[in-house]
Amino acid sequence: MPLHLIGTGLGDETDLTLRGIELIRQSDAVFLESYTSIPCAAGFLEKLQAITGKTVEPADRYFVEDATALVELSKVKKVSLLVVGDPFSATTHSDLYIRCKAEGVDVTVVHNASILNAIGVTGLQLYRFGQVITLCFWTDNWRPKSWFPVLEENIRRGLHTLILLDIKTKEVSDENLARGRMDTFEPPRYMSVHEGIAQVDLVARELGSKCINESSRMIAVSRLGSVKQQILHGDIRSWMARTPAEVADRMGEPLHSLVLPGDLHPCELEHLLTFPAV
Numbered sequence: 001m002p003l004h005l006i007g008t009g010l011g012d013e014t015d016l017t018l019r020g021i022e023l024i025r026q027s028d029a030v031f032l033e034s035y036t037s038i039p040c041a042a043g044f045l046e047k048l049q050a051i052t053g054k055t056v057e058p059a060d061r062y063f064v065e066d067a068t069a070l071v072e073l074s075k076v077k078k079v080s081l082l083v084v085g086d087p088f089s090a091t092t093h094s095d096l097y098i099r100c101k102a103e104g105v106d107v108t109v110v111h112n113a114s115i116l117n118a119i120g121v122t123g124l125q126l127y128r129f130g131q132v133i134t135l136c137f138w139t140d141n142w143r144p145k146s147w148f149p150v151l152e153e154n155i156r157r158g159l160h161t162l163i164l165l166d167i168k169t170k171e172v173s174d175e176n177l178a179r180g181r182m183d184t185f186e187p188p189r190y191m192s193v194h195e196g197i198a199q200v201d202l203v204a205r206e207l208g209s210k211c212i213n214e215s216s217r218m219i220a221v222s223r224l225g226s227v228k229q230q231i232l233h234g235d236i237r238s239w240m241a242r243t244p245a246e247v248a249d250r251m252g253e254p255l256h257s258l259v260l261p262g263d264l265h266p267c268e269l270e271h272l273l274t275f276p277a278v
């Protein structure tokens with residue numbers, strides 16, 4: 001029996017491909033992976049069910065990363081795992097693919113739009129991007145900065161950097177962990193544009209960066225690929241002159257990402273400037 005890995009695209013249920021819908025309809029069990037990304041559209045799961053006539057179960061991190069239940073089920077039933085965006089824009093699904101292959105389970109892949117290609121709507125050419133980085137939420141005693149040399153290296157090479165922002169779902173707080181309450185979860189958190197830019201600004205200052213400073217341009221996107229997408233640009237100074245609440249008001253609901261452009265070709269700049277400044 002196969003496991004179908006089906007990308008849903010970034011917007012709403014109308015972005016599913018006809019092939020994706022057909023495979024879901026043929027499936028005995030359907031899951032919607034809900035921790036590497038989230039649907040932009042409200043009521044997405046219910047609308048998926050209405051279109052396909054199938055019950056769709058949310059699949060959390062533990063279910064997908066452990067993969068045992070998913071692989072075992074795929075040995076005896078036709079299973080679809082739906083991934084918001086494209087299945088291979090998160091390393092987790094590559095692990096699952098390898099695991100299936102090792103255990104003799106066929107995998108069908110249905111691709112769809114991803115943040116990794118939809119970011120081209122900003123006008124920045126996809127072939128001029130360097131390595132993607134992800135910013136994580138900092139805690140009192142964990143403030144990773146290992147992404148910063150990558151950002152600087154991209155800039156030095158004139159390349160653009162797509163900066164993904166952390167998502168935290170189904171997290172157990174330290175207090176609940178200490179009390180053994182493993183099934184009490186914190187509310188989901190999605191890093192905002194303001195928090196991401198503030199982190200880049202702070203690390204650039206702390207490390208005395210020669211190529212990233214408050215004059216560096218930063219492009220922010222939210223809910224890309226949906227009808228409610230937002231794209232704003234400005235230098236770090238202008239972003240930081242706004243309060244977190246003001247930026248949140250402009251950018252709206254998650255998910256958010258950033259781009260630190262490298263050298264901009266005049267055509268890229270002309271396209272970018274069609275979007276409003278912060």
Ligand SMILES: C[S@@+](CC[C@H](N)C(=O)[O-])C[C@H]1O[C@@H](n2cnc3c(N)ncnc32)[C@H](O)[C@@H]1O
Pocket residue numbers: 010036037040083084085086087089090113114115116163164165166167221222223224225226255256257
């Ligand atoms: C693991 S990546 C995305 C994987 C997803 N499967 C895809 O193909 O786009 C998750 C991060 O991508 C960014 N992201 C995903 N969808 C987005 C969207 N529609 N608009 C803006 N950022 C998005 C966010 O920064 C989010 O934390």
